[in-house]
Amino acid sequence: MTNGQDEEARFEEVQNRLSNEALREEIEKAIADGRVPPVMVSRREAEELDRGGDLEGVIGLDALEAIVRRVGRPPLIVQNDAIGLEPLPDFPAGTDTLIKKVEPSVRSVGRVEFVNHTMGWGGTGWVISEVDETTRVIATNRHVAKLVAARADNGKGIFLRSPASGVRYGAEIDFKEEVNSNPGDAQPVKVTEIIYLADDAAPDVALLRIKGPNLPSALPLADDEADAGLRVALIGYPAYDPRNDRHDQARYFKGLFEVKRFAPGFVMQALGGQAALTHDCTSLGGNSGSPLISLEDGKVVGLHYAGLYGVENHAVGVNTLRRLATGERPVLAAGFEASSEQHAEKARDGSHQVTFFDGRTGYDPDFLGEELSAPWPGIDVAVQESLARPSDEDGDRPFELRYTHFGVKYHQPRRQPLMTAVNIDGEHSVKVKRTNDKWFADERLPAEIQLGQADYSDPQIDRGHMVRREDPNWDTEATSSTDVTAVAKLANADTFHYTNAALQHSRLNQGNQLWLGLEDYILESARTEGFKACVFTGPIFRAEDLKLANGLAVPQEFWKLVAMPAAGGEKLHATAYLLSQGDLIRDLLESRSRVEAVEGFVLGAYRTFQLAIADLAEATGLDLATYIPADPLGNSRIGSEAITAGEPVFLPLDTLDQIVV
Structure with a gap:
């Protein structure tokens, strides 16, 4: 995106209009009543709110984001993978040197963007592990991934569909999106799989798989949980957030939102027993899923997921992240108690x-x-x-x-x-x-x-x-x-x-x-x-x-x-x-990138279809190799031509005499 002076001035004006007490009270009451989950608000959405737009259509995530210290915790600008330093009077001498030393970390952090969703993006993600040269695993929050996905019984995530169009959602990770970057600078990488989506009763974590060339390296994980007082930093994409004081946001962000930031701070409370891992790095809606890294050695000590304005921010501890990254999963109730x-x-x-x-x-x-x-x-x-x-x-x-x-x-x-x-x-x-x-x-x-x-x-x-x-x-x-x-x-x-x-x-x-x-x-x-x-x-x-x-x-x-x-x-x-109704057939069309799947495909009444056994195998994941050669529909002239062209072979049946035998 391009953030010129005109855009800054325009958005500052929007912030000022949004400061209208009646509107702020409406937002705060909606959040307090639980009518809408509190979250970031983008420029466009802020303007929509100011025009009296629907809050429920604007505010979408379910975790808080917060400025904890009103001064002394500047969210530093990232540009061209470099951190722009500012005076840090609240930090010990030499902190600026440590920041520059961990500067390479910013390349491994990206914005979680959505495909076919009304929200263009939903949070932050970062490379937690490397599978091979072209495959990485991204860590973010469950509440970010749940905007476009649902948890399956095996703990993985399944992309949902738009309730309006029926088109399946998707996600990408863009490792750029910096201040003054141009649209051509974007580096989106498709999320090919949601390999883990936490249950609501588990830590707020999701793991996404991406594939592509020249992907950034994984951020190293700390060996132990962070101690109180440790100098840390949050890397992510803060967006304008009506739950935080507008003057604090104006002072810290100067009207520049939704771009990569490096926010230094301290661990407030160490994780252990009943004590949560908390920190005071400046965050706003959009920081969900940000890595919390130690400035001492550049290793990740936590995954940011929530905060409360003026009080504290929360993060998932590194030991939980390590277990999930290596394939361990929380043990949830496996059975059902019968009444x-x-x-x-x-x-x-x-x-x-x-x-x-x-x-x-x-x-x-x-x-x-x-x-x-x-x-x-x-x-x-x-x-x-x-x-x-x-x-x-x-x-x-x-x-x-x-x-x-x-x-x-x-x-x-x-x-x-x-x-x-x-x-x-x-x-x-x-x-x-x-x-x-x-x-x-x-x-x-x-x-x-x-x-x-x-x-x-x-x-x-x-x-x-x-x-x-x-x-x-x-x-x-x-x-x-x-x-x-x-x-x-x-x-x-x-x-x-x-x-x-x-x-x-x-x-x-x-x-x-x-x-x-x-x-x-x-x-x-x-x-x-x-x-x-x-x-x-x-x-x-x-x-x-x-x-x-x-x-x-x-x-x-x-x-x-x-x-x-x-x-x-x-x-x-x-x-x-x-x-x-046609769901499986639409899935086959989408998996083969057939445009029919997004050009008004409509689910009709329940009906019976005959379909090629090869397509049934692909859609269900079953091995039907014994039966594919024996299928008259798939091996018919029309069926063979369709398969060669990458089209699924199916026949809606209105009468039994239509079956291809």
Whole structure:
């Protein structure tokens, strides 16, 4: 940006207008009442406030920033990676020499900027570690990253979407943005991943991954926590902040905001016991995520995250930063305590002991024949860490809950199946009459990671069978489709375990008719033609999934893959389907930088799509390599051309006869 005298004068005028007592009282009352999280206000936003604009649309972060000492703590200007010195009468002699000695640190600090968001930027970030020559990890605050992202179950961050346009947010780090810099001086580097986003009950930290050439070096971390009285400095991007006295801001900043500053000060209180790490370096909104470095050796002693005007600023200690940077994560509650009411609901349902499942063989990947193997989709190692391990786990078939003719791989954090797999034998299918449904817990898994009847008390939430009740109901010993044998009964009953159910919102009913019709189509085809089929089904878990009052997240999309013998029985035939408003398809467009994703893509009603198995694999992260060559949609002429052009291959289905087989 360019900050000439005219702009300084104009902004000073804005500050003066903003000093209007009535307006300041409105801002302060809004903050005090909790109606808006207090944060920085940019030039444009200050003018918007002065015109009577909406406070909630202007003020966005949830942490305080503050001038602690009204004099003697100048935020020094950074220009061309050099710190502009000023008299420092409050500091010991030689402090200016120490500042110049740590001057290289400023190159490793950048502004956290947003893509597709109404806020152009949200705070400060700095290089905390180096992965390789082209990859760095950036440290900033959780409350900065949460402006554009949400925390996933695995502790990572997932970029959210604009509620207005539906376009996904993004982030960049710009290591310049100095006083008198020009737009061409900007050096934004794309954030490729949010590798850690703290829970609200953990220290205010987020870690971002960036990739690119000529990236700055990591700032070294101090070996120990900082002592009180240590000379330190804050490096960041302070913005005009209506919570701080305008005269103090005018004296310190002279109308120059949103540019890189180096603010020296002292550690006020050392971290330890119940004592927080505090300092008196001058900060304003925009300093969130700034490194607090020691002037003695240039090492980071903390991560600034909050402050109170005239009192103190707070920082996360270096030992916490070191643990997070090396991959350690806070230990949060892993289970869910069931209330007495939930216990009562489960008692009304039922629970099957481990011995009840003796002899269950689960899903058979060789069901279609040795030459037509249909293995479980491969699961990424990181996702496997979230899977539950049943007490009777077979070492050769890890993670599988084995039932009659089907298996379940269960996602522990979401307390729902990650996926199911069922063998369908059309020739020996048995029709088992449905009676009053009775659901059961499976005692091969801990009770606290399973849902119960109370979790489905919301009238808009249904128990959605992942393996349909009718699909595994067959027996090679049955004499007819009405010969309800013990095996068929057991298969039917096995589907009524909570481990086989996913939370389903009633809104899915908008597209459920065709989705259920698809399953009927598959089953009836198997019955009519007398052939076998293997069906995999699962929800798509997203960080932004709708959450119920009890905190449970409800999946908004479901996928299905059907494998069966092709005509002649010598080759595999496989097709994939999606029940969705179109989120997954839009993700595929965005991941391939297709402009369709940002040119008015609209999520419609829930509907069923057929999509290329290769695209399902990319979108879900599952290994479906066995099935991609057997996919008629992906291997059709149109499908091949689309894949070559980088387009996802999908077909909205209005009737079942539209399926590409």
